[in-house]
Amino acid sequence: MKSIIIANWKCNPNSLKEAKKLFSEVNKKAKAKNTDVVVCAPFVYLGLLKGKNLGAQNVCFEEKGAFTGEVSTLMLKDLGVEYVIIGHSERRKYFNENNLDINKKIKILLEAKLKPILCIGETKQEFEAHLKPEVIETQLTEALKDIKKEDVKNVIIVYEPVWAISSNGGENCSVDETMTSVVFIRKIISELYNRDTSDIVKVLYGGSVNSFNSADYIKNARVDGLLVGASSLDLEEFSLIVKSVE
Ligand code: PGA
Numbered sequence: 001m002k003s004i005i006i007a008n009w010k011c012n013p014n015s016l017k018e019a020k021k022l023f024s025e026v027n028k029k030a031k032a033k034n035t036d037v038v039v040c041a042p043f044v045y046l047g048l049l050k051g052k053n054l055g056a057q058n059v060c061f062e063e064k065g066a067f068t069g070e071v072s073t074l075m076l077k078d079l080g081v082e083y084v085i086i087g088h089s090e091r092r093k094y095f096n097e098n099n100l101d102i103n104k105k106i107k108i109l110l111e112a113k114l115k116p117i118l119c120i121g122e123t124k125q126e127f128e129a130h131l132k133p134e135v136i137e138t139q140l141t142e143a144l145k146d147i148k149k150e151d152v153k154n155v156i157i158v159y160e161p162v163w164a165i166s167s168n169g170g171e172n173c174s175v176d177e178t179m180t181s182v183v184f185i186r187k188i189i190s191e192l193y194n195r196d197t198s199d200i201v202k203v204l205y206g207g208s209v210n211s212f213n214s215a216d217y218i219k220n221a222r223v224d225g226l227l228v229g230a231s232s233l234d235l236e237e238f239s240l241i242v243k244s245v246e
Helices: 016-029 073-078 089-094 099-111 124-128 132-143 175-192 195-200 214-220 235-244
Strands: 003-008 035-040 054-056 083-086 115-120 156-159 203-206 225-228
Touching: 003 083, 003 156, 003 203, 003 235, 016 035, 016 235, 035 083, 073 099, 083 099, 099 115, 099 132, 115 132, 124 132, 132 175, 156 175, 175 195, 175 203, 175 214, 214 225, 214 235, 225 235
Parallel strands: 003 035, 003 225, 035 054, 054 083, 083 115, 115 156, 156 203, 203 225
Antiparallel strands: none
16 A cells, blocks of 8 residues: 655744745655655645645635635635645644534545545543543544545544654654554444455554654554654655655
């Protein structure tokens, strides 16, 4: 299966000039055989970045209408966007997004033939209380409610333990812990749909990925790719991560 490395720029960089420079350098330098490299940039830059595999970091749950401050699937499609991150823990935490919102967004994205990148994962508290399986199962089941087998194949799932995000290598999720979660996610998909579907759906890892740990996750955690935050803003570091997939 083709691997996928996704850059999540979050609320960065500060200027269009920097965004254009980073995007064009990533397109030139961050390449590896049999790997798709996707850049999820802030909305304001999307129409001004020229290249393929462009992603957004959110979308409106309705196609159009009176939703002040929102950006729709139609607008994103018009700009050539192909992927959209949904349910990132920062959106769940700071913008109160819940599984119902996430489910609506996945549905509208699939209708528009855009690829949802669904982020799931437990908080530190949940992890310590051994609630990881319940959290993952609930997030997946509610996010994928009423989504058909044919469509779920286009959803990319990312296991992102909230406690391992933005830790700058301080608190990484071990490869074994990641693998256990990935296997569990596939088991849930298999129960919700079937084995063939669970084999096809891409499951990625995200959380403090850098050029020192990326190869280990890819080789040993049974992931189909990585979602990269902070390290994706550093061209050298991001290029090394992409190359490590080979
Ligand atoms: P990080 O972010 O790589 O900076 O930990 C990952 C993410 O939140 O997608």
